[in-house]
Amino acid sequence: xxxxxxxxxxxxxxxxxxxxxxxxxxxxxxxxxxxxxxxxxxxxxxxxxxxxxxxxxxxxxxxxxxxxxxxxxxxxxxxxxxxxxxxxxxxxxxxxxxxxxxxxxxxxxxxxxxxxxxxxxxxxxxxxxxxxxxxxxxxxxxxxxxxxxxxxxxxxxxxxxxxxxxxxxxxxxxxxxxxxxxxxxxxxxxxxxxxxxxxxxxxxxxxxxxxxxxxxxxxxxxxxxxxxxxxxxxxxxxxxxxxxxxxxxxxxxxxxxxxxxxxxxxxxxxxxxxxxxxxxxxxxxxxxxxxxxxxxxxxxxxxxxxxxxxxxxxxxxxxxxxxxxxxxxxxxxxxxxxxxxxxxxxxxxxxxxxxxxxxxxxxxxxxxxxxxxxxxxxxxxxxxxxxxxxxxxxxxxxxxxxxxxxxxxxxxxxxxxxxxxxxxxxxxxxxxxxxxxxxxxxxxxxxxxxxxxxxxxxxxxxxxxxxxxxxxxxxxxxxxxxxxxxxxxxxxxxxxxxxxxxxxxxxxxxxxxxxxxxxxxxxxxxxxxxxxxxxxxxxxxxxxxxxxxxxxxxxxxxxxxxxxxxxxxxxxxxxxxxxxxxxxxxxxxxxxxxxxxxxxxxxxxxxxxxxxxxxxxxxxxxxxxxxxxxxxxxxxxxxxxxxxxxxxxxxxxxxxxxxxxxxxxxxxxxxxxxxxxxxxxxxxxxxxxxxxxxxxxxxxxxxxxxxxxxxxxx
Numbered sequence: 001x002x003x004x005x006x007x008x009x010x011x012x013x014x015x016x017x018x019x020x021x022x023x024x025x026x027x028x029x030x031x032x033x034x035x036x037x038x039x040x041x042x043x044x045x046x047x048x049x050x051x052x053x054x055x056x057x058x059x060x061x062x063x064x065x066x067x068x069x070x071x072x073x074x075x076x077x078x079x080x081x082x083x084x085x086x087x088x089x090x091x092x093x094x095x096x097x098x099x100x101x102x103x104x105x106x107x108x109x110x111x112x113x114x115x116x117x118x119x120x121x122x123x124x125x126x127x128x129x130x131x132x133x134x135x136x137x138x139x140x141x142x143x144x145x146x147x148x149x150x151x152x153x154x155x156x157x158x159x160x161x162x163x164x165x166x167x168x169x170x171x172x173x174x175x176x177x178x179x180x181x182x183x184x185x186x187x188x189x190x191x192x193x194x195x196x197x198x199x200x201x202x203x204x205x206x207x208x209x210x211x212x213x214x215x216x217x218x219x220x221x222x223x224x225x226x227x228x229x230x231x232x233x234x235x236x237x238x239x240x241x242x243x244x245x246x247x248x249x250x251x252x253x254x255x256x257x258x259x260x261x262x263x264x265x266x267x268x269x270x271x272x273x274x275x276x277x278x279x280x281x282x283x284x285x286x287x288x289x290x291x292x293x294x295x296x297x298x299x300x301x302x303x304x305x306x307x308x309x310x311x312x313x314x315x316x317x318x319x320x321x322x323x324x325x326x327x328x329x330x331x332x333x334x335x336x337x338x339x340x341x342x343x344x345x346x347x348x349x350x351x352x353x354x355x356x357x358x359x360x361x362x363x364x365x366x367x368x369x370x371x372x373x374x375x376x377x378x379x380x381x382x383x384x385x386x387x388x389x390x391x392x393x394x395x396x397x398x399x400x401x402x403x404x405x406x407x408x409x410x411x412x413x414x415x416x417x418x419x420x421x422x423x424x425x426x427x428x429x430x431x432x433x434x435x436x437x438x439x440x441x442x443x444x445x446x447x448x449x450x451x452x453x454x455x456x457x458x459x460x461x462x463x464x465x466x467x468x469x470x471x472x473x474x475x476x477x478x479x480x481x482x483x484x485x486x487x488x489x490x491x492x493x494x495x496x497x498x499x500x501x502x503x504x505x506x507x508x509x510x511x512x513x514x515x516x517x518x519x520x521x522x523x524x525x526x527x528x529x530x531x532x533x534x535x536x537x538x539x540x541x542x543x544x545x546x547x548x549x550x551x552x553x554x555x556x557x558x559x560x561x562x563x564x565x566x567x568x569x570x571x572x573x574x575x576x577x578x579x580x581x582x583x584x585x586x587x588x589x590x591x592x593x594x595x596x597x598x599x600x601x602x603x604x605x606x607x608x609x610x611x612x613x614x615x616x617x618x619x620x621x622x623x624x625x626x627x628x629x630x631x632x633x634x635x636x637x638x639x640x641x642x643x644x645x646x647x648x649x650x651x652x653x654x655x656x657x658x659x660x661x662x663x664x665x666x667x668x669x670x671x672x673x674x675x676x677x678x679x680x681x682x683x684x685x686x687x688x689x690x691x692x693x694x695x696x697x698x699x700x701x702x703x704x705x706x707x708x709x710x711x712x713x714x
Contacts, residue, residue, distance in 0.1 A: 015693045018684035059117045074402025079411025081401045088288035092435040096133035097386045098140045102316045107385040111376035112413040118372035120365045121353035125394035131212040135479045136386045139337045140170040141231045174386040176330040180338030182378025194366030200347040207467035211474025213446040220436035224260040226253025255308030256433045263437035295434040316424045323382045340480045345389035501537035503550040513689035534627035541637035623695035629660035634668040659691035
């Protein structure tokens with residue numbers, strides 16, 4: 001890059017305070033009332049109604065203009081590829097949600113079609129997702145545990161689990177929490193609450209998904225080893241589950257374990273081969289589909305369930321389920337879980353959607369995405385689906401195979417429909433350990449997120465702390481409570497950063513109007529007689545006291561001691577004058593003089609007076625400039641602090657002025673009573689340089705007056 005040419009400029013203008021700036025810029029004082037805002041928001045017109053309709057149902061705006069020649073082939077290939085991926089992932093993630101595998105296929109069909117109509121992202125692949133599934137699994141197993149469905153088997157004289165009744169109840173629970181999460185998303189979207197995702201920072205999301213991935217892995221170990229540990233709920237349940245699995249390891253089913261290990265090794269090798277051929281073949285090999293086909297054929301041919309006790313998927317009904325409204329009696333028990341699912345699902349989807357929107361140059365409407373996902377989940381809940389979001393792996397496949405619009409997602413739903421209606425029953429002999437192996441391999445990208453820790457250690461240690469804390473909280477408190485705790489911790493780091501900002505004394509870069517911290521630049525020089533103080537954070541109740549303490553510390557003198565000394569001297573003066581007045585009064589009485597009349601000059605000279613601060617301390621500055629440029633709002637505590645600073649330093653002869661105030665800060669000062677007859681906007685300056693020039697002028701005038709006083713004849 002060529003070296004940038006240096007340019008110079010010269011500006012001649014008067015020193016501007018806020019009063020002069022308001023007059024020069026003709027500041028507007030009119031503000032729109034709440035009534036006018038409401039009236040404007042509900043006003044209806046033809047163009048506005050059309051815009052609202054197209055914004056609510058985006059398919060009406062882009063589908064009529066769909067470029068068939070440019071996009072059709074890419075969307076077709078992409079849709080088929082993603083649909084093939086949806087089959088094994090949908091069945092596998094259904095196990096995470098603790099519902100029969102066929103409901104994973106339903107969740108890969110209905111919500112995808114709804115998002116096709118209402119979604120604004122062209123590239124994300126909506127459907128089942130590991131993190132959402134494990135959160136659903138936690139709810140279903142908590143409200144429908146195995147212990148509630150134990151029955152006595154007269155043949156074996158042992159207790160067995162009524163899996164049919166258990167699965168039916170878990171499907172009802174999953175549908176209810178999915179419906180509630182969808183309603184939350186719709187409600188948040190209608191009130192324009194899309195900004196809620198800003199509280200889910202990237203380190204928080206990545207730490208959370210990594211912790212949730214550990215929960216996913218632990219939840220699938222029972223299928224890998226062929227054991228049946230008890231379900232643990234609440235905090236530390238992950239640790240209890242791991243301990244119980246370790247205790248049950250001697251009961252491992254060797255056939256199940258061997259099937260899982262072979263599948264894992266085969267999938268890893270096939271994915272590496274896929275990556276090697278990535279640029280040579282237009283469509284990646286569907287290794288998961290190949291794996292489940294081979295595993296199903298082997299299981300059916302060698303009867304693994306009967307001979308070796310390998311647990312298989314079981315009956316997969318053909319066709320679709322009729323719509324059933326979720327059980328309203330469950331809603332009260334899953335409200336908290338529904339809100340957590342709505343926030344996590346939206347956060348993952350919008351984060352991925354924005355990445356591809358930025359890459360391909362289009363806009364994703366965050367509020368419409370909330371509504372689209374909410375409709376997908378709420379309508380999906382009626383069709384007995386479980387909560388969906390978007391999958392990184394499927395989205396990458398959809399984009400890499402040529403998918404350019406939401407049509408690719410609709411075509412993937414058609415593929416799932418075909419599988420569900422006609423060939424789903426062919427996978428009834430598929431071992432569950434193979435689905436668990438598919439989950440393990442698909443989580444390898446989340447495991448790579450551990451590499452964030454050393455990277456964040458080098459770049460931003462507070463973000464690293466958020467990542468690690470989120471990961472630990474998710475592990476210990478489970479994904480639902482862990483998310484709330486992680487958001488709380490993340491917000492606390494923001495509060496701590498505002499409570500512990502960097503305080504700096506500024507100096508002037510020679511021959512410029514630029515002011516930089518004295519401790520960071522060698523050529524910056526302090527302006528004689530003037531201290532310029534700045535905080536790197538906004539000023540409010542949590543750090544107002546520290547702001548004042550930092551100013552006292554940075555200024556180099558103790559304002560408290562100076563004020564105390566001045567008050568003591570004034571008190572001493574008053575006591576001495578009172579004592580002298582009594583003495584003079586007594587003498588006058590003794591001399592027969594009327595003490596009630598005014599004393600003459602000779603009598604007044606008999607009263608000695610203590611001079612208070614006859615000479616100014618030369619070590620004190622003449623003025624202090626408070627740079628409020630980084631401050632975006634002031635609360636009442638902060639305003640009181642600024643008023644106290646001006647009063648305290650003013651009492652020892654140091655003038656305090658404010659500089660760089662934003663309009664919101666000026667409004668805060670005005671509404672909280674900072675200004676009065678003595679304090680006007682003339683103590684607020686538009687820039688630090690304006691404030692410095694004003695203080696220099698005031699210092700010169702003060703010094704000239706002092707010189708004139710000294711030259712007066714005694």
